[in-house]
Amino acid sequence: MSFKSAVITFPGSNCDRDALCYLNDLTKGEVHNIWHEETSLPKVDLVILPGGFSFGDYLRSGAMASKSKIIHEIVKHANDNRYLLGICNGFQILTEIGLLEGALIRNKKLKFLGKNCFIKKKFKNNFNLSIKDNQILQIPVAHNEGNFYCDTETLNLLKNNEQIAFEYCKGEFSNTEENINGSIEAIAGITNKKKNVLGMMPHPERAYSDFHQSQDGRLIIESLIS
Amino acid sequence: MNEDLILQHGLTLDEFKVIRKYLNRDLSIEELGIFSAMWNEHCCYKTSKKWLKKLPTDNEIVIQGPGENAGVIDLQDNDGIAFKIESHNHPSYIEPFNGSATGVGGILRDIFTMGARPIATLDSIRFGLIETEKTKYLLNGVVNGIGHYGNCIGIPNIGGECEFESTYDFNNLVNAMAVGHVQKDKIFYSKPKSIGGLIVYIGSKTGKDGIHGASMASDVFSEEDEDEKRPSVQVGDPFMEKLLMEGCLELMSSGLIESMQDMGAAGITSSSVEMASKGNVGVCINLDKVPLRQPLSAYEILLSESQERMLAVIDKKNNHKVREILQKWQIDYEVIGEITDTKRVVFESNNKKVVDLPVEIIVDDAPEYDREFYIPRKRKNKDFDFSKIKLEDMINNLLTNLNYLDKSWVFDQYDSTVMGDTIREPGQSSGIVKIHGTQKVIGASTDCNPLYIRINPYEGMKYTVAESYRNLIACNINPLAITNNLNFASPLDPNIMGELVLSIHGLKTAAIKFNTPIVSGNVSLYNQTNEIPIKPTPVIGMVGSNMDLNKINTNKFCEIGNKILILGKQLTKNFSPYLLQDQKITFNICEFNDLEVLDLDFEKKIANCVLELSDLKCIMSCNDISRGGIFSALLKMQYKDMGFKVKVPDPIDLFCEYSAGYVIEIRSKDFEEVTSFLTKKGAEYLEIGEVIKEGIEINSKKFDYFDIMNKYRNDFEKIIS
Numbered sequence: 001m002s003f004k005s006a007v008i009t010f011p012g013s014n015c016d017r018d019a020l021c022y023l024n025d026l027t028k029g030e031v032h033n034i035w036h037e038e039t040s041l042p043k044v045d046l047v048i049l050p051g052g053f054s055f056g057d058y059l060r061s062g063a064m065a066s067k068s069k070i071i072h073e074i075v076k077h078a079n080d081n082r083y084l085l086g087i088c089n090g091f092q093i094l095t096e097i098g099l100l101e102g103a104l105i106r107n108k109k110l111k112f113l114g115k116n117c118f119i120k121k122k123f124k125n126n127f128n129l130s131i132k133d134n135q136i137l138q139i140p141v142a143h144n145e146g147n148f149y150c151d152t153e154t155l156n157l158l159k160n161n162e163q164i165a166f167e168y169c170k171g172e173f174s175n176t177e178e179n180i181n182g183s184i185e186a187i188a189g190i191t192n193k194k195k196n197v198l199g200m201m202p203h204p205e206r207a208y209s210d211f212h213q214s215q216d217g218r219l220i221i222e223s224l225i226s
Numbered sequence: 227m228n229e230d231l232i233l234q235h236g237l238t239l240d241e242f243k244v245i246r247k248y249l250n251r252d253l254s255i256e257e258l259g260i261f262s263a264m265w266n267e268h269c270c271y272k273t274s275k276k277w278l279k280k281l282p283t284d285n286e287i288v289i290q291g292p293g294e295n296a297g298v299i300d301l302q303d304n305d306g307i308a309f310k311i312e313s314h315n316h317p318s319y320i321e322p323f324n325g326s327a328t329g330v331g332g333i334l335r336d337i338f339t340m341g342a343r344p345i346a347t348l349d350s351i352r353f354g355l356i357e358t359e360k361t362k363y364l365l366n367g368v369v370n371g372i373g374h375y376g377n378c379i380g381i382p383n384i385g386g387e388c389e390f391e392s393t394y395d396f397n398n399l400v401n402a403m404a405v406g407h408v409q410k411d412k413i414f415y416s417k418p419k420s421i422g423g424l425i426v427y428i429g430s431k432t433g434k435d436g437i438h439g440a441s442m443a444s445d446v447f448s449e450e451d452e453d454e455k456r457p458s459v460q461v462g463d464p465f466m467e468k469l470l471m472e473g474c475l476e477l478m479s480s481g482l483i484e485s486m487q488d489m490g491a492a493g494i495t496s497s498s499v500e501m502a503s504k505g506n507v508g509v510c511i512n513l514d515k516v517p518l519r520q521p522l523s524a525y526e527i528l529l530s531e532s533q534e535r536m537l538a539v540i541d542k543k544n545n546h547k548v549r550e551i552l553q554k555w556q557i558d559y560e561v562i563g564e565i566t567d568t569k570r571v572v573f574e575s576n577n578k579k580v581v582d583l584p585v586e587i588i589v590d591d592a593p594e595y596d597r598e599f600y601i602p603r604k605r606k607n608k609d610f611d612f613s614k615i616k617l618e619d620m621i622n623n624l625l626t627n628l629n630y631l632d633k634s635w636v637f638d639q640y641d642s643t644v645m646g647d648t649i650r651e652p653g654q655s656s657g658i659v660k661i662h663g664t665q666k667v668i669g670a671s672t673d674c675n676p677l678y679i680r681i682n683p684y685e686g687m688k689y690t691v692a693e694s695y696r697n698l699i700a701c702n703i704n705p706l707a708i709t710n711n712l713n714f715a716s717p718l719d720p721n722i723m724g725e726l727v728l729s730i731h732g733l734k735t736a737a738i739k740f741n742t743p744i745v746s747g748n749v750s751l752y753n754q755t756n757e758i759p760i761k762p763t764p765v766i767g768m769v770g771s772n773m774d775l776n777k778i779n780t781n782k783f784c785e786i787g788n789k790i791l792i793l794g795k796q797l798t799k800n801f802s803p804y805l806l807q808d809q810k811i812t813f814n815i816c817e818f819n820d821l822e823v824l825d826l827d828f829e830k831k832i833a834n835c836v837l838e839l840s841d842l843k844c845i846m847s848c849n850d851i852s853r854g855g856i857f858s859a860l861l862k863m864q865y866k867d868m869g870f871k872v873k874v875p876d877p878i879d880l881f882c883e884y885s886a887g888y889v890i891e892i893r894s895k896d897f898e899e900v901t902s903f904l905t906k907k908g909a910e911y912l913e914i915g916e917v918i919k920e921g922i923e924i925n926s927k928k929f930d931y932f933d934i935m936n937k938y939r940n941d942f943e944k945i946i947s
Contacts, residue, residue, distance in 0.1 A: 012465050014468065021646060053380075053465060053468075104583060111370075111641070113639075114377070114639065115634070174935070175939055177938075205645075212646075
């Protein structure tokens, strides 16, 4: 059976087209683009909440989008044990909805950060990711508020349940940073308790094509399809 | 009319006399406002027009030259590329964050007004010395502003330049360039098609911001002015622009509109006047219909520069459909007037005509000046003493000079990979993006060489164009066309005017030789404060292409053991201006030693060699040689902890500038093929060394690789913090 997926577009989303190309090229299956005011969602295996500045990041990144009409359907989709991936602004929206723990606050240096970063898998069995234990992935980030924060109790919960999917790490060569944005324990991505909802700051949809600097972003979709 | 009022509006009394005589009546204050906006340098190019006319603007690939919102060139099939550069210098000095942000916003609107989707931005920013207290504040604000706007709307920033020099202490420069992709059969122009078409207002509500921005941009500053002028700077909302862009592109692709104009500098005034002038028609607009953010007078509405607004002409029958699409994007929309056959610009307010002027007097009769200019005097020749300078000092001089350090601190604040088509990011010799859904790539570079142009405006400008050219060639991108941004001090000074005139001639000569016509541009004059003029800074944005993304070169070292070759001709030590200045050989470089004449045929010959060798896949990496010579070029090529080992007759040679200079990295096994190819073409080359692991070695002297790289990569942030 072919893999079905969808990308939600909010006003101000700017990685929706990138996410659509990513899914089209890698899944070869049906891909839907859903406007935020829709009230129904086709039955799909994966939904992506894309990056961007939904509603201009006004109020707080992701806050306004988390109240959009389509969110009701997104929550249903997640509760149905289907895959839900929030990238960058999508991650922020997931924390605002409450599907994921914690919050994303301003980067430690208080500056936008657009560069390549290196991440590796923290715990197994998250989001069906089949990535080798010490494999370092090179994937770009582009965010102002990517500094993951939560209280100690929540952090312990995330650890005990093995919900930390990715952490930032140094790359193979000099001049790469351990923790680019000051995230608590260098967290780059987490899942929910059931491991079917993943939020991550790096953009795998910008690292999959042959002409991209890295193709490591493929692993996420390939893991889900296999 | 009161003389003070006329002068406050930036018009000379002579200019006012011309208007008064033509109309044979007194002007309303609104009409005076219109002339103030339309007859300033920013809108009518009254000083530069005479010289700009001499530039080559057409060839077989130009679809649209200067005169529209952006130039468009042909990229085969149905692909067109729209691009333009524009300055936001004065606003960025008064309020760096919003000044630079709205600079990016404005240039993006110029692109999508043509029906093109923006696919890349670049910028050229210049500041005073970092020791000047204000520079850090300006640098932080400008970079933050450029990033904020571009990142939010989601257009990748793919490159540019950032320099520091004392003449920009009180006049920083912010030039923003945008590139868009358009289907050739779907290009939109500002010319309206039919009499009776509805003039519609699309976008943000009009507020007080930016009133008299365009005439401000043509004023000479004095330091006390700053605070007084702050309300003139526009405030940008990139989220609104993102909605406006998507809304407008959807309207255009649905065929619902006839023509479109960006309400940029001088707002509704210049957009409506231009519409009337282009179509040889009239416009009648009811100002009471304009969506307002706050109560405004007719005068204020006419001159407001509120951002994120468009003026379009539609057929009456499409009114409903247009409204529907814009509602989806939550964009304000109002019918405010119609196209008439009167050839007059009429604005009504409270059932009264507040403006009723023939288009002719505003546009065609705009002043054009032939200002006096001086040719720079001949420079004396002098032999400088290089005997005391040591290699360590030369390296140290570069590593303590912001202009040579890695600018990641700047570029990392920009999103350069959004849209997923970026191939070369900022920090390489040119930025490169793929045309979505094709194998074609577009490369672009912004450059200027103010020191060269001060020394010799004509030759210096040739070097500037050649530098952009080399930046593209190094990546195996064929240079195609140019956009320019002429930043100068006051043209009322005949010396400055001389620089303007001669540099335009240099631009012309080089553009003809390279077959890269000028298709769009912008002029920013009066960049001087307290009698200190900026160095002449005519910035070039050059665009080129390669039809096959697999053929482009990297600027970064590929493999340990590969050989390093130098192409081109070194400028002699005594005639290498940046060497003399930055190695502190002399402090009055502009007094002595003219520039060496740049042989453009030689530039072309070497460039063709690089292009051919690239197509033969013989070039592993390539970088152009500019300020800082071979050494600086090699530093930029370091990658994945690879360094270089070189041998040269005299270490100073590594720091001299070049004509047609390129560093190329080739595999040992290709050495014979490459060198015999070059010999056959009559292109001299120099084999200087090889790529090594974690090392920098010059004439057998070993340097600490990580110490140098650490300074090169990280000291920029330390110095500016």
